[in-house]
Amino acid sequence: MTTPYDAILLVSFGGPEQEADVLPFMENVTAGRGIPRERLEEVSQHYFQFGGRSPINDQNRALKAALEELLAAEGPDLPVFFGNRNWHPLLPDTLREMREAGVRRALCFVTSAYSSYSGCRQYREDLAAARAQVGDGAPELDKLRVYYNHPGFVEPQVSIIEDALATLPEDVRDTAHLVFTTHSIPRTMSRHCDYEAQHYETCRLVADAFPGRPWQLVFNSRSGPEHVPWLEPDVNDHLEDLAGRGVRAVVVVPIGFISDHMEVIYDLDVEAAGTAQRLGLAFTRAATVGTDARFVRGIRDLILERTDGATARALGTRGPNWDVCPVDCCFTPGQDARPTVAQAEPRRRPAATT
Structure with missing residues (x-):
């Protein structure tokens, strides 16, 4: 070459x-x-x-x-x-x-x-x-x-989610919701790029492999002053909403990240997992694509x-x-x-x- x-x-x-x-x-x-x-x-x-x-x-x-x-x-x-x-x-x-x-x-x-x-x-x-x-x-x-939307990024997510679903208790596995999450950004930043649209497209492409299973894109790792609007809903608020609607299990999918850095291992594995435990939600976190x-x-x-x-x-x-x-x-x-x-x-x- x-x-x-x-x-x-x-x-x-x-x-x-x-x-x-x-x-x-x-x-x-x-x-x-x-x-x-x-x-x-x-x-x-x-x-x-x-x-x-x-x-x-x-x-x-x-x-x-x-x-x-x-x-x-x-x-x-x-x-x-x-x-x-x-x-x-x-x-x-x-x-x-x-x-x-x-x-x-x-x-x-x-x-x-x-x-x-x-x-x-x-x-x-x-x-x-x-x-x-x-x-x-x-x-x-x-x-x-x-x-x-490259196949090399999208296609591994499907098998990663399948592996995560298999770790849930059998009695809640079939009704578990997919909670796709990514790093929140200020709305002023979001208005001048395709960040949201691209994420929704990736989520849709992945979710197509799980017909009939409910899913939602949410956000984590918000920072900055409270008066500055950032993309929502926050993953923890979404888990509260799901529990209030009687949902019993979730697979949290860090679709916005390619590896398990701090916004994954703390914000999801510690904070979001803690929220799910408090709410009585069966919780599993899908892996990132990594290597x-x-x-x-x-x-x-x-x-x-x-x-x-x-x-x-x-x-x-x-x-x-x-x-x-x-x-x-x-x-x-x-x-x-x-x-x-x-x-x-x-x-x-x-x-x-x-």
Whole structure:
């Protein structure tokens, strides 16, 4: 295979790996947002319950290894690097490592399947800022498209839910509701991106495999001032509503996340599970796609779209998303415009394929 790219860059959010990392990590995440220190200390307690270590970096290292193995076996045979937005390995350090390794141009896979400012545009801004910080010789970077409706992301969810259903007591299994959940974002951000529409499409595609089973998209991990509207309903409020209507069991599906980081293991496995226990709801939490072989192969598909001109694959009717984002994509009025990587004038999406 011939390709204009020298490497793949796995880009993620980052997380602390020991207790001493937690507050500095929180300060990186919230820089410039005016979050009071007492609020940072409060949220830090979530991490301290797990020894100060988020699982996100370990899971990304496992994903990196799985992708490297697949690419080495089936091509394109490109090295895979790993860099984070908010904690080590930080993007500027990774780009320096790539420059020293002779990388001149890389494709970036971001661990966010959906479009939004925080899930797409901000990553592109941070990649541009990292290139500027590294300076001369920093690799050129092109971001791969979002993949919320790619078969490699959607199809594993079905078997994951089937496995979760099997853990429920038999007398409630057939009537259990599917509770799809994702990270809430401010409504002002949601109005300027396809975040909600993409999530509903993913949920619908997955739920089609479970005809007749009730489902709902809900949200978790809301933060920020109380007077600022965020997407609702909250997962805990939804569980209250279901229990009030006589529902006896739920499968909570973290459809908005590809790995079990803190918004999953605390907000769902601790808080939502606790709410369900208090309400007498049988509760099980579905796994995330993680290093599922179908998901890793889906990442390779995205790479082949850019290296070999392979057909873009997507389920449903919305079709594959932009491969190069429009200049105004996911931009929220009132934010300072920052340079991004991989900008283009708005144009049509590729034709839908399955």
